[in-house]
Amino acid sequence: MAKAKRVLKWQRDPEGMRLRILEAAKAEFATHGLAGARVDSIAKKAGANKRMLYYHVGNKEDLYLEVLEGAYEKIRAEERGLDLEHLEPPEAIARLIDFTWNYFIRNPEFLALLNTENLAKARHLKRSTKVKSMHSPFVEMIRTVVTRGVKSGDFRAAVDPVQLYISIAALAFFYLSNSATLSVIFGRDLLSKDARDERLEHMIALVLAALTGKSIAAFGKSKAPKLQVTAQQAV
Amino acid sequence: MAKAKRVLKWQRDPEGMRLRILEAAKAEFATHGLAGARVDSIAKKAGANKRMLYYHVGNKEDLYLEVLEGAYEKIRAEERGLDLEHLEPPEAIARLIDFTWNYFIRNPEFLALLNTENLAKARHLKRSTKVKSMHSPFVEMIRTVVTRGVKSGDFRAAVDPVQLYISIAALAFFYLSNSATLSVIFGRDLLSKDARDERLEHMIALVLAALTGKSIAAFGKSKAPKLQVTAQQAV
DNA sequence: CCGGAAATTAACCCGTTGGATAAATACTGT
DNA sequence: ACAGTATTTATCCAACGGGTTAATTTCCGG
Numbered sequence: 001m002a003k004a005k006r007v008l009k010w011q012r013d014p015e016g017m018r019l020r021i022l023e024a025a026k027a028e029f030a031t032h033g034l035a036g037a038r039v040d041s042i043a044k045k046a047g048a049n050k051r052m053l054y055y056h057v058g059n060k061e062d063l064y065l066e067v068l069e070g071a072y073e074k075i076r077a078e079e080r081g082l083d084l085e086h087l088e089p090p091e092a093i094a095r096l097i098d099f100t101w102n103y104f105i106r107n108p109e110f111l112a113l114l115n116t117e118n119l120a121k122a123r124h125l126k127r128s129t130k131v132k133s134m135h136s137p138f139v140e141m142i143r144t145v146v147t148r149g150v151k152s153g154d155f156r157a158a159v160d161p162v163q164l165y166i167s168i169a170a171l172a173f174f175y176l177s178n179s180a181t182l183s184v185i186f187g188r189d190l191l192s193k194d195a196r197d198e199r200l201e202h203m204i205a206l207v208l209a210a211l212t213g214k215s216i217a218a219f220g221k222s223k224a225p226k227l228q229v230t231a232q233q234a235v
Numbered sequence: 236m237a238k239a240k241r242v243l244k245w246q247r248d249p250e251g252m253r254l255r256i257l258e259a260a261k262a263e264f265a266t267h268g269l270a271g272a273r274v275d276s277i278a279k280k281a282g283a284n285k286r287m288l289y290y291h292v293g294n295k296e297d298l299y300l301e302v303l304e305g306a307y308e309k310i311r312a313e314e315r316g317l318d319l320e321h322l323e324p325p326e327a328i329a330r331l332i333d334f335t336w337n338y339f340i341r342n343p344e345f346l347a348l349l350n351t352e353n354l355a356k357a358r359h360l361k362r363s364t365k366v367k368s369m370h371s372p373f374v375e376m377i378r379t380v381v382t383r384g385v386k387s388g389d390f391r392a393a394v395d396p397v398q399l400y401i402s403i404a405a406l407a408f409f410y411l412s413n414s415a416t417l418s419v420i421f422g423r424d425l426l427s428k429d430a431r432d433e434r435l436e437h438m439i440a441l442v443l444a445a446l447t448g449k450s451i452a453a454f455g456k457s458k459a460p461k462l463q464v465t466a467q468q469a470v
Numbered sequence: 471c472c473g474g475a476a477a478t479t480a481a482c483c484c485g486t487t488g489g490a491t492a493a494a495t496a497c498t499g500t
Numbered sequence: 501a502c503a504g505t506a507t508t509t510a511t512c513c514a515a516c517g518g519g520t521t522a523a524t525t526t527c528c529g530g
Binding site for chain 1: 355357398402409412416
């Protein structure tokens with residue numbers, strides 16, 4: 001009877017199963033893209049059966065969309081916890097950059113998912129009702145910081161918050177998302193601790209120098225590490 | 236005899252065929268990624284037969300690598316024609332940004348290919364002998380511009396040319412590569428003529444303001460359109 | 471304790487896809 | 501001309517992969 005009885009049958013756990021499926025799917029889609037992802041592989045990783053995916057979520061594309069929406073929800077949630085209102089404008093921008101950078105580092109699948117979705121020309125995102133509704137009041141948050149900075153004299157000129165946000169995301173996103181090819185091209189490991197610190201410093205220096213007019217050298221060394229926004233995990 | 240004789244048999248054209256295959260492959264890989272690309276589809280688009288791909292290039296991955304190498308060669312070639320040496324440092328940087336931006340716009344497949352390769356963790360690029368040897372003397376070109384700018388007093392502080400190059404590429408790359416999702420999120424068409432002009436202006440303003448210390452507003456409106464670097468096609 | 475719904479498994483279906491084989495056709499040098 | 505090679509076409513196939521069907525097991529309300 002020792003081995004004979006198999007593994008105590010199985011237990012029911014719909015919610016848990018659903019989560020495990022989505023988690024496994026996120027990993028799979030992130031590493032292989034939409035077309036490269038294998039449904040069977042997701043099932044196995046989730047400790048499930050292929051049929052379960054269809055039972056709990058839907059077909060491959062539904063699954064993918066759900067994963068994508070989840071990813072957006074997660075970052076937006078963390079962003080909301082940033083509250084830049086109570087910081088001096090330059091500090092606020094620095095914190096935003098720091099957060100964005102570290103979020104991307106902590107969640108590499110997010111980068112991959114976005115790239116995958118853009119390869120698909122945002123085909124899935126377009127048909128998503130959820131995501132469209134959550135276009136963050138984040139832009140407003142940034143707009144406030146910028147105008148506040150201009151008034152206080154910290155910033156020299158107003159900047160379109162959308163442009164600024166995209167630029168900040170760009171500086172971090174591109175570096176991390178393309179670190180593999182860039183590392184080969186430039187022959188240096190761009191993901192080493194030192195390289196990452198240097199990059200964060202550079203980004204903050206670049207943006208703040210542009211906004212404040214102070215020398216790009218004024219934002220060196222000390223700044224970045226100090227304000228480490230690790231932001232409470234929002235899940 | 237009018238229709239009977241078919242289409243005059245066929246003509247031999249190895250080089251032409253090879254080019255058509257690579258061109259078709261570039262388009263296919265760019266739109267569907269590596270896993271999503273279909274060999275048959277490439278063949279059809281090239282006006283060829285699947286067997287031809289294997290005959291002239293090799294299997295799917297070989298084909299992909301060749302396309303990727305070609306893409307790198309092309310941009311490096313155009314970059315070489317930029318000669319920033321004869322420009323005032325700020326002009327040189329502006330021109331570099333302008334060129335990068337317009338190159339990306341003219342060659343959207345390049346962006347997609349890079350993303351695809353990064354999804355694959357640069358697996359193919361690593362085993363490429365060609366690409367590694369051509370890591371542009373481009374970095375040196377930029378380094379020269381920067382140090383020249385510092386000496387002349389145009390720039391306030393020296394910046395690591397690699398960081399600067401990555402940042403410039405980032406500002407353009409991310410915006411264009413992610414325009415699909417960003418457009419959905421922000422609810423505006425980021426690829427309209429106006430939006431593109433605005434973006435170019437913003438990028439130049441941001442980088443030059445950071446480097447020179449002049450107000451971010453000083454680089455408005457007029458600058459960008461004037462120096463249109465369309466760069467002679469290098470193929 | 472039992473009947474039925476919910477959850478899970480095992481097995482199969484069938485179009486697709488990368489790749490291979492073999493035969494046909496054009497071209498080249500001699 | 502003609503042999504030999506380079507190029508191209510026409511089929512074929514085994515594996516894969518998404519999706520489905522049907523049977524099995526757990527659980528919950530009455």
